[in-house]
Amino acid sequence: MNKQKPIIYVKLHTMPYLLVLLFTLIVTGVFGQGTSIATPIPDSTKSSTLLAPLSKQEVDHLFVLGKLWGFLKYHHPAVTQGKFNWDKELTDIIPAVMATRDKQQRSDSLLAWINRLGDVPACDSCKDSTIKNVALRPDHSWISRAHFSEALINKLIYINTNRIRGDQHYIRFGSEDDIHVAAFEHENSYTSMTYPAAEYRLLALFRYWNIIEYWYPYKYNLGQSWDDILKKFIPLMIAAQNASEYATVVQQLIATIKDSHAVVQSRVITEDIGKYYMPFTVKFIEDKAVIIAITNDSLARRSGIATGDIIESIDGVSISELIRQRRPLISASNNGSFLNILRYTLTRSRKETSELLIRRGKEFKKVVSFNTATRALSKIKPGTFPFERDSSLCRIGDSIGYINLGNLERKDSLKLRALVSSVKGLIIDNRQYPKTQSAGDLIGNAILRPDPVFVKFSSPYPDQPGLFPYSKPTTMGTTGTTGYFPPRIAILINEETQSSIEFQAMVFRKSPGAVLIGSNSAGADGNVALINLPGGIYTYISGLGIYYPDGKETQRVGIIPDIAIKATIKGFLNNKDELLEKAVEYIKTGKSK
Known part of the structure; x- marks a missing residue:
């Protein structure tokens, strides 16, 4: 496993509209995805002590254990330093916890388990962050509500106070200034277990739940209690009778965060959907x-x-x-x-x-x-209209330029500048994800004056799991070297505008005379972080919070158009791109109605 410190190759303040591409490369490339050290292959055929239906007390035992296991994973120095196979610790401790008859016995069992992890050195300089401008703070009040013994409560408070800072065995950070990008490491996906034993199905639930609990920037915006989700899915995981049912429960769990980045994939899911x-x-x-x-x-x-x-x-x-x-x-x-x-x-x-x-x-x-059973990849996501399919740069009449971000390539730089400098209006089509390396910065440098503020981030704070401070408002770092800016710019967006091209729509909107035309974008702005789950399942989350400088949300809302218009069936049948036609009308007349 490569332990090289992650590198951010482009300064955030000089090229922020490449952040999404950059962060994706860092998370999936520089970090890598390894398995835990000394990880044995578990026996998935071993009979389980967890049988459906669970009693109310059994659900409560597992609920408390799931929260405690995740807390220790990201706070106890012995665990954060990788001294224990934390997956195996969970599967081994489950029978002992389930055998306890009351809350005092449960506390005694959990405390004995924690003590076996070793002493936690005191850290006189370790204090909770005093940062005030934050999007999300950790909530440890559950410790006092879990009916733990006083000795266990004091132990957990001590661990939190003296937790390790910075990179951990299960999570690493790439940082630039006050923005931190997290990647989840050493998370075994147990690909040989298409239908994991009950303990490993619980592991999938606890692993995912605690990643959202401590490392998801939008946990505050789920629209439901995250604790309630854990309680709900414990019996569902135990009740799953086969690989298909297990995969379905995982999909249902991940759907609760309402994040369009959170695609769920596995061999079983592919088979269920159909080949x-x-x-x-x-x-x-x-x-x-x-x-x-x-x-x-x-x-x-x-x-x-x-x-x-x-x-x-x-x-x-x-x-x-x-x-x-x-x-x-x-x-x-x-x-x-x-x-x-x-x-x-x-x-x-x-x-x-x-x-x-x-x-x-x-x-x-x-x-x-x-x-x-076969399909050409080039035909899976065709553009709906001719300009989307066939053009990267072209003219509409003599005075309007058209740029398709989905087809634009970096080799088109000189052509792009020539087009922008010779037209009276410009249409930027943000309805398709780039087919190759993003060239959005080329557009930004061609249409933007230098350094307007357009975004601020919230990112995980490496020294305190669950804390997401806001970054300083970020500028675009554009050069504006053309010396000419089209007086009217129309940016086309719709539900296909997602992730990096949502981010870029925010950038392009800062050009003088620019308007957004279409319908709300996908509402999944920013970068992605990969998560491996038992059963060979993998998924993603949005890893950074993306906000306008005034704190206005983009996640789940989307980028909101200035001129609202949607495609119609009549328009499609007549081969009319109604968003494009509205953009041409705006550029010619300046009218938004």
């Missing part, structure tokens, strides 16, 4: 599942399917019912983002054929979709 692809892609337009592109021409002709068809049902299940069934399984920041995520699994199947009810105009028709 076959229907020969088309869909998009929700006016809340209808509209076929927007054909991905296999011969199979589509054989199926009698065409672009513009509206899917009413799949294998006898209505689209509205499929939405209801799948909503609890998808972590989405807002409804637009949910439908955008859903559309990619809606056209997957476990069968070589699917029965569809489609609507074409006023006619309803039953067809058979002939599906394929």
Whole structure:
């Protein structure tokens, strides 16, 4: 395992609109994802003492243990230094805790366990942060509410006071000034356990729950008690009867944070969704599942399917019912983002054929979709309209420039500057994620005056788990070297505008004369951090809090347009890009209505 100190290669104050790409590279590349030292392969066939249904007392025992296990993981020096296999400590202590008959016995058992970890050296200089400008603070009041003995309470308070600072065995930080980026390390995914034993299903729950408890910047914005979620999912994890049910419970758990970055993937989940692809892609337009592109021409002709068809049902299940069934399984920041995520699994199947009810105009028709196990990656996410599909830089008429952020490449730098300097208005299309390395900074340097403030972050504080101070408001660090700025700039956004391109929309909006046109973006701004879970499951979270300088939220809300307009089915059928047309109208007239 490479123990080199993480490096942030670009100064935050000089190129912040590359933060998302940078942080993704750091989290998934520089840090790496190892397994814990001296990690034995557990026996997943061993019979468990945890059997459904659990009694109320058993749930309470596990609830307290899950919180305590996570607290020690990120606070006790022996654990944070990697001296113990903390996964195994959990699976070993569960039987002892479950055997206790009352809260005093439970406290005695937990205290004896903690004492076996060794002494915690006193740290006279270790104090809780006095930082006042924070988005989120840790809450340890549960320690006094857990009916622990006085000796155990005092022990936990002492551990918190004398906890280790900075990098830990299970988490490391890349830092620049007052911004810290976390990566989760040495988290074994136990890929051989497609259906883990009950203790390891609980490990998945406790691991994920405590990552959110201590390292998620938006924990305050979940809309429900995080403690209640832990209590709810303990019996659900125990009750899962097979690999598919376990994967479903994990998806349901992760969906509770409502973060569109939190994609959940595993071999079992892929098998449940289905290995076959229907020969088309869909998009929700006016809340209808509209076929927007054909991905296999011969199979589509054989199926009698065409672009513009509206899917009413799949294998006898209505689209509205499929939405209801799948909503609890998808972590989405807002409804637009949910439908955008859903559309990619809606056209997957476990069968070589699917029965569809489609609507074409006023006619309803039953067809058979002939599906394929292969699909060209280039056709999975096609642009809905010609400019999205085919252009990176072009002119619309003589005086309007068009830039598609999804297709723009860094080699286009000189062409971009020439275009920007020769037009009276500019359209920046932020509706597609970049296909290659982001070139958003090229646009920023071409359209922005130097150094306007546009964002502030909240980030995990390495010395105090659960604390998220705000950073100082951050400038863009742009050079503005063209010497010319188009008087009117239209930035197109919708539910497909997510992550780095949301961030860049915030940047571009700071250009004089710029407006946002479209609908709310996905509401999952910022970087991502990878999380491994037992059963070969992995997922992500948004690792930094992203805010406007005045503290206004972007997560779950999205970037809000200045001129609101959505695509319509009529417009699509007539090959009209209504957002683009509104942008042209704004640039020509300056009118926002």
